Amino acid sequence: MTAALVVGVRALLRATGITLCCFFLTFTLFDLLPGDAARALSGAQTSAADLARLRASASSTTDLHASYKDRAFRFMHRDPGADTAHDTCLSVGWVHLELGRSYVYRRPVKALLGDRIGPSLALAASVALTCTLLGLLLGFLAHEHERRVPLVPALRAVAAVPAYVVGMVLHEVLARRLGWLPLETRLGTLHETAHAMVLPLATLTLAMLGPYVAVAQERWHGLAGAPFVRAAEARGATARTALWKHGKRQVLGALAAMSCLDAALLVGGAVLTERLFRWPGLGSLAVEALLGRDLELLAGVVVVAAAFVALATALGEALRPLFDPRVRY
Numbered sequence: 001m002t003a004a005l006v007v008g009v010r011a012l013l014r015a016t017g018i019t020l021c022c023f024f025l026t027f028t029l030f031d032l033l034p035g036d037a038a039r040a041l042s043g044a045q046t047s048a049a050d051l052a053r054l055r056a057s058a059s060s061t062t063d064l065h066a067s068y069k070d071r072a073f074r075f076m077h078r079d080p081g082a083d084t085a086h087d088t089c090l091s092v093g094w095v096h097l098e099l100g101r102s103y104v105y106r107r108p109v110k111a112l113l114g115d116r117i118g119p120s121l122a123l124a125a126s127v128a129l130t131c132t133l134l135g136l137l138l139g140f141l142a143h144e145h146e147r148r149v150p151l152v153p154a155l156r157a158v159a160a161v162p163a164y165v166v167g168m169v170l171h172e173v174l175a176r177r178l179g180w181l182p183l184e185t186r187l188g189t190l191h192e193t194a195h196a197m198v199l200p201l202a203t204l205t206l207a208m209l210g211p212y213v214a215v216a217q218e219r220w221h222g223l224a225g226a227p228f229v230r231a232a233e234a235r236g237a238t239a240r241t242a243l244w245k246h247g248k249r250q251v252l253g254a255l256a257a258m259s260c261l262d263a264a265l266l267v268g269g270a271v272l273t274e275r276l277f278r279w280p281g282l283g284s285l286a287v288e289a290l291l292g293r294d295l296e297l298l299a300g301v302v303v304v305a306a307a308f309v310a311l312a313t314a315l316g317e318a319l320r321p322l323f324d325p326r327v328r329y
Helices: 002-032 037-042 048-057 064-075 109-144 151-160 163-177 190-223 227-234 239-269 271-277 282-291 295-323
Strands: 076-078 089-092 095-098
Touching: 002 295, 109 151, 109 190, 109 239, 109 282, 109 295, 151 190, 163 190, 163 271, 190 239, 190 271, 227 239, 239 282, 239 295, 271 282, 282 295
Parallel strands: none
Antiparallel strands: 076 095, 089 095
């Protein structure tokens, strides 16, 4: 119990540090981009007076470093009680995270993130689960029929193709020509959402499945001569049955650790796929914030994505002992 508590506290501190570093690094990198956020919003014909008013209303200054110290103290603070001035804060217990207000959408950043986080999580979790299960099964088949079916090289060749090319081919064949799937993404009922998710799910799965099958095949190779597998064979089980029955938990533990990290990366990183299929996730929201030079919104997306990556790493470490007792002891 004490060891688990130490691991949990260490993971929480690491997640907090990574999130804060990514948050402030976003402002530094954003400051290096050419252009002006207020000018991008108002257009080239706006007068100097209107431009100054827009900068004031958007809390935008030409010198970002001048407000860097103020932003550092404002980002994380304690809850002072009921206060309408904190309607843009994300509450995490008694700690408030100031995410600000999007001056493109005129809404709090936390509200925009709340609208997009659900589709992103659903897509990322579906891809991670699909890659884990298919990696387990296909890795076992690749181990059993390695000489007859070059499965791993074939999947690596598919993964070498850019994901947006695979997505465009799938969209053209399955949606436009065969008409099996909708052309436009529409999230409504469960049936409509499931149909809309098929194409981005298939695209990301094909792009990411190769490493899962390769890792699973290597693990199956290593477990084929393990003493507990040979003991099961000595009790009368076939080699294939003994390996599958007594080795799948160890292989599943390694794949689960991979899938946790990949799912977290997809929460805000599936930009091209979300833009291609118009999936309303955090990746497409980050592109919209970047094109509109909406610094507050982009920083909010980065904070959420970084937090998911840090927490998913800790979750992957916690899941491995559940599948593989050797790690636990």
